[in-house]
Amino acid sequence: MAALTALDQARGGHAALERAALAGAAEAVGLQRNAVSQTVRQRLLSVAAHYTASAAWSCIDGRQLDRARVHLGEALRMAGMAQDSTAQLRVWNSTAMLAHQRHEYGESVAASQAAQATTAARRNPLCSSLAHARTAIGHASRGDRQPALRSLGHAEAALTKADPTTPRPAWISFYGPAELAALTAIVRELLGEPAHAEAASHQALALLSVRLRRNRSMTTVRLAAAQLRQGEVEQACETTGAAFKLMAGDPLPGRLRTMLGDFHRTLFTVAPSAHAAREWADQYRTRWSTA
Structure with missing residues (x-):
């Protein structure tokens, strides 16, 4: 899974990455059917959920939006059975991005707020920061300037509380001050503030x-x-x-x-x-x- 994440970060989403992720998910689902304990079954379902979320993300990045929606629904189902709040946050984050690409801005805000409500976001400031930044983009897409800037402020505050030395899953390794600045540029662009967007992009x-x-x-x-x-x-x-x-x-x-x-x-x-x-x-x- 870490290798697929590295491939995505270098090349972007593509069909071979989606296929490899779905193959990993299928293997994990197959193994959990014969697991000897509920704990092992849940952990394997968690792996399957993350693999399926990787496939969905590859489709989002490749603009294969209908396939992405199907994968996200399956990933959320497995994350729920696994009781994995980090996987749930990941799926809601991607769902917010998918809704934004489909110009469904109300759904984008709702999905990012669902990410904020996960146990992972409540316990981990890094996850909280990402969820708030995604919410800011949703508000900005609707032209709601003050809620967008307020969410950005929450994202910045949460990020200052995140310990950069704490190990993190590969899928969220991209997120930190640099990515928050990039997301800030999106918010400022959507709010019609190109000078601020340029500064944030730099x-x-x-x-x-x-x-x-x-x-x-x-x-x-x-x-x-x-x-x-x-x-x-x-x-x-x-x-x-x-x-x-x-x-x-x-x-x-x-x-x-x-x-x-x-x-x-x-x-x-x-x-x-x-x-x-x-x-x-x-x-x-x-x-x-x-x-």
Whole structure:
């Protein structure tokens, strides 16, 4: 499972990762049928829930949203039988992301608040911080500025209480000050504050590990979008070039392609006749639309 997480962080979600995760889940479910005790059965169901959540996440990242929803439902069912609140939090976190991608913002807020209510979030400040940050994005998507900023404040406060030396599961290894800065950039972008979004993206890139190649690429495109919304057309076009370089050698994950498509549309809305815009389209359009 840790190896699959590392693959996701470097390359992003893809079909082979989904298949491998589902195979792991099936093996764990098969083993639990012959387990000699309830404790062992629950632990194996917990493993299966996490594997299935990994498959769901791969689909979310690859923009295979209907398949993601099916996997999340199964992962939540197994997490409940396993009585694993960390797995439940993980599923609710992904459900909030899926709802956001489907523009179901009320459901996104409800899912992130369900993550906040899990035992894992109540006991672990790192998990609590992630759940509050996801709630902030849900509020911002609905244009609710004060609730969004309040949730961000809760996320920041919780993160200061998290002990960075405490061992954590591989799936949440991505989360920390860098990722919170990246999520803050999303909130600020959704609230129509591109200067704040740009600053938060710069902060995230300064802190993000080089191994989180997909996350760095997406934050880079978010930085470019913030620059573009402030009229910095040439700078924005140059910034996106770094995102393509980061993912060189691998197909672009679906979420990243979607972000680049949004950038392209905004670019030709803001500066349809700019030389930099035409040059960007000539250089990158084929890659982001077909990768």
